[in-house]
Amino acid sequence: MKRSILVTNLCVIFLLFSSVFVYAENNTGAEDPNTTRTENIASVANTNPGLLQDQPLEQLFFDVPASHRAIKEINYLATGKIVSGSTDGYFSPDRHVTRAEAAAMFGRSLEFNGTNTVTNFPDVGQSNFASGYIQAASDKKIISGYGDGTFKPDKIVTRGEMALLICRAFGYDVTNTQASIKILMSKGIAQGMVDGTFGETLPLKRSDFSVFLARSINPTFIHNYQSTGTKNAIIKKEGLEVHDGPLLSYGVISTLVNGEEVEVLNEFGNWAMIKSQTTEGFVQKEYLEFTSDPGTTPNPNDVYEYLKSQTIVIDAGHGGHDPGSSGYNVQEKAVTLDVALKVQSYFAANSPFNIKLTREDGKFLELSERVALAKKWNGNVFVSIHTNAVNGKVSGTETFYYSRATNPHVEQSRLLAECIQKRMIEAWKLNDRGVKKGNLHVLRENSMPAALVELAFIDHKGDNKLLTSESSKDLAAKAIYNGILDYYKANGINVSAFYK
Ligand SMILES: [Zn+2]
Numbered sequence: 001m002k003r004s005i006l007v008t009n010l011c012v013i014f015l016l017f018s019s020v021f022v023y024a025e026n027n028t029g030a031e032d033p034n035t036t037r038t039e040n041i042a043s044v045a046n047t048n049p050g051l052l053q054d055q056p057l058e059q060l061f062f063d064v065p066a067s068h069r070a071i072k073e074i075n076y077l078a079t080g081k082i083v084s085g086s087t088d089g090y091f092s093p094d095r096h097v098t099r100a101e102a103a104a105m106f107g108r109s110l111e112f113n114g115t116n117t118v119t120n121f122p123d124v125g126q127s128n129f130a131s132g133y134i135q136a137a138s139d140k141k142i143i144s145g146y147g148d149g150t151f152k153p154d155k156i157v158t159r160g161e162m163a164l165l166i167c168r169a170f171g172y173d174v175t176n177t178q179a180s181i182k183i184l185m186s187k188g189i190a191q192g193m194v195d196g197t198f199g200e201t202l203p204l205k206r207s208d209f210s211v212f213l214a215r216s217i218n219p220t221f222i223h224n225y226q227s228t229g230t231k232n233a234i235i236k237k238e239g240l241e242v243h244d245g246p247l248l249s250y251g252v253i254s255t256l257v258n259g260e261e262v263e264v265l266n267e268f269g270n271w272a273m274i275k276s277q278t279t280e281g282f283v284q285k286e287y288l289e290f291t292s293d294p295g296t297t298p299n300p301n302d303v304y305e306y307l308k309s310q311t312i313v314i315d316a317g318h319g320g321h322d323p324g325s326s327g328y329n330v331q332e333k334a335v336t337l338d339v340a341l342k343v344q345s346y347f348a349a350n351s352p353f354n355i356k357l358t359r360e361d362g363k364f365l366e367l368s369e370r371v372a373l374a375k376k377w378n379g380n381v382f383v384s385i386h387t388n389a390v391n392g393k394v395s396g397t398e399t400f401y402y403s404r405a406t407n408p409h410v411e412q413s414r415l416l417a418e419c420i421q422k423r424m425i426e427a428w429k430l431n432d433r434g435v436k437k438g439n440l441h442v443l444r445e446n447s448m449p450a451a452l453v454e455l456a457f458i459d460h461k462g463d464n465k466l467l468t469s470e471s472s473k474d475l476a477a478k479a480i481y482n483g484i485l486d487y488y489k490a491n492g493i494n495v496s497a498f499y500k
Contacts, residue, residue, distance in 0.1 A: 061091035068093065070207040073214035073221060081249040082108045082217075083210060093207035100130040100153035102162070103143055105209065106169045107133030109217055110269060111247065112140070121151035128153060142168045160200030162212060163190065170216050172352075186350050186498075188222040189215045218245055218282075219266055219273075233274070233288040235260040242281035246271035254279040264290070303494050304352050311354040312347060312484060313379035315442060316340035317386040317452075320364020325389035327459030328468075335467045336385045337362065339455065342477030343385075350481070351498045367441040375447055381416060381484055382450035384442050387467055389459040396431030396463075397424045400438030400452040412449035415490055420453050420483035427479035428466055430456055449487075453480065 057066055060078050064071050074091060077083040082105055085091040097105075107114050107130075114132040119125075124134050134151060137143045142165060145151045157165070160177040166189065167180040181198050184190035189212055193199045215221040238258040244250040246268045256262065256276060265280070266273040272285045316336040318324030324332025340357055347355035356377050358370045365373075374382050388398070399421040401413035417435045425432045433454075443450045455476055456463035466472040478500055485495045 061085045061093075062089050064091050064093055064207075068207070070211050073210045074207065076214050076218065076221070076245065077105075077109075077210050079250060080109075080245045080247045082213065082247070083206070091206065093205065093210075095206050096156045096203040097162070097206055097209045098154050099143065099151065099157055100124075100128060100134060101206075102157050102165060102204075102209070103134045103137040103153075104130040105213060106142060106165065107136055109213060109247070110140075110169060112136035119151070121145055121149065121153075123150045124153050137169075140169075156203045157209075158200060159198065159202050159204050159208070162204045162209060163198075163200070166212055166216055182349055183352070184212070186352075188224070191223070217268065231264050231290060233262055233264050233272070233290045235262060235283075235287060236289050237287040240283055240287050242274070242279050242283055244281060246273075246282045250282065253281050256283070261291075262288075264288070303497075306493065307488075307495070307498075308352040308354065310380045310488075311356055311377050313356045313358065313374040313377060313382045313448075314340045314343050314480075315358040315370050315374070315382065315384040317384055319359050319362055322364055325387055325458050327389060327392070327457075328461065328464045330458060330464060330468055332387045332389075332458055333362070335387050335455070335458065335473070339385050339473050339476050339480070342474055343383075343480050346477055346481035346500060350500050351485075351495075368445070370442050371445045374450075379448045381487065382442070382446050382448050383416070383420065383480060383484065384440075384450070384452040385480070386452060386454050387456060387458040388454040389457055392459045392461075394457050395460045396433040397421065397428060397456055398433035398454050399424070399435050400440060400443060400454070401435065401450065402439065402443035402446075403437040404439075404444075409449040412491075413443070413451060416449045416484070416487045417451035417453075419486035419490065420451055420480055423479035423483035423486065424453060424455065424476065427475040428456065428472065430463065430466070 057071065057075070059065055059071075060075050064074050068074070070093065074083065074093065078085070078091075083091075104114065106112075112133055113136060114130075116126050116128070117132045117135050119128075119131050119135040120138065121134070124131055128134070130153065134143070134153065138145065138151075143151075160181065163180040163184050164177050167183055172180070172183045177200060181190065181200060185192065185198070190198065211221075219225050235256045235258060237256075240256045240258075241252040242254045242256060244253050256279075260276060262274040262276045264272050264274055267285065268282075270285055271282045272288055273282050274280065274288075316333075316339070318331075318333035318336060320333075322333065324336070326332060337359065341360065344355050344357055344360075347353050356373070356379065358373050359365055370384075388394075388396075399417040401410070401417040403410055403414070414435065421432070421435050424430075438452065440452055443452055456466055458464055458467055466476075482499055485499055488495045
């Protein structure tokens with residue numbers, strides 16, 4: 001199917017997808033007995049009518065009717081020849097995915113060589129339909145064998161294992177299932193089950209695998225995906241074909257002229273997702289010349305990679321035999337630990353940052369030990385959390401930074417302090433006592449941008465209420481999280497996808 005331009009079809013396509021959206025919403029009610037065993041895609045129907053929306057809704061498989069919850073994703077992958085059904089025309093959407101099938105689907109989407117081959121595994125013969133992909137996926141460390149040297153090609157993949165495989169296949173740096181689930185959830189590739197859990201031990205259905213894979217390959221399948229250009233490029237080939245997906249097996253939806261300027265929306269392997277005046281789709285990256293444009297922000301994948309390399313050190317003030325300040329039977333050391341742990345949760349659940357806590361329990365640490373840890377971890381940002389006390393009458397929030405030469409990052413530290421202070425004031429609406437210079441050990445002796453926030457006065461009755469309320473502490477943690485994002489934003493990093 002070859003069309004020079006998509007525009008004339010957009011209205012029709014949008015209407016089609018609108019109706020699917022409504023259907024899907026209604027189709028996930030509790031009366032469906034399979035509901036809790038099925039990936040929640042109720043809200044996934046695409047809201048970007050301008051994007052890549054010509055995947056057929058006609059029935060390609062007898063058992064995937066137009067009303068099927070994953071027809072869009074299944075058809076999309078089938079169109080690119082990433083998945084296929086049986087020779088008699090069935091897809092078996094509820095059948096579980098074997099390890100061999102998973103290797104084949106990843107292999108096809110990543111353009112691995114799938115030619116049958118001798119493998120390293122005694123239980124995967126050359127005649128196995130996936131032998132080439134299994135060996136390639138093993139070589140690329142996406143799927144490994146078992147301790148006894150076998151691969152177990154017919155073993156069923158669980159949803160948790162799938163999360164880990166997708167992360168490995170698409171280059172997200174994770175070491176365990178829990179982390180990979182968090183990454184997929186934060187990127188919108190997985191939404192979890194209708195019952196709110198991820199169902200990591202449940203066997204993975206072919207339909208759900210299709211949903212995850214389609215979202216990984218083509219982010220327009222992600223709910224609320226925002227197609228914002230991240231950098232610009234010039235087309236270097238006359239008549240460059242724009243495909244429906246990042247494989248040559250996807251249909252050509254339009255062509256571009258030599259010299260045409262496009263926005264780059266995403267990059268995937270050898271492919272880039274681009275947007276021009278008239279079309280959006282996938283082109284081979286080798287035909288793009290990226291132009292440096294100081295007015296645009298970095299590619300989100302680049303940002304993601306960059307943020308992954310950034311270590312945020314959160315320091316819960318006091319601890320152990322040092323209770324810190326106190327008031328109304330509450331000790332500072334307990335409040336600071338609570339808030340620090342909540343900050344950690346925000347980072348872990350919503351961002352690729354590397355998040356470290358100087359203490360995660362009630363133990364005592366010297367100030368010098370806190371700084372030593374931050375240095376050992378090569379921290380990029382250090383935030384110490386405290387509560388104030390004076391005479392029971394003073395209320396408010398203030399944030400400190402160190403302004404002299406010991407810590408070389410004076411301006412960055414001031415910026416960090418301002419970002420956190422601003423968010424804290426918005427969150428708790430206490431008296432704004434401002435950003436101050438403070439000669440404090442954990443700031444002075446540190447070697448990275450560092451700030452110390454005094455959330456509120458623990459000996460002030462009103463402030464104390466905030467410091468002891470779970471929901472208020474959660475707001476403070478969110479404020480610190482967003483404040484650190486603001487700090488990166490002020491440094492020119494596009495962190496907009498990570499705000500909570
Ligand atoms: Zn303190």
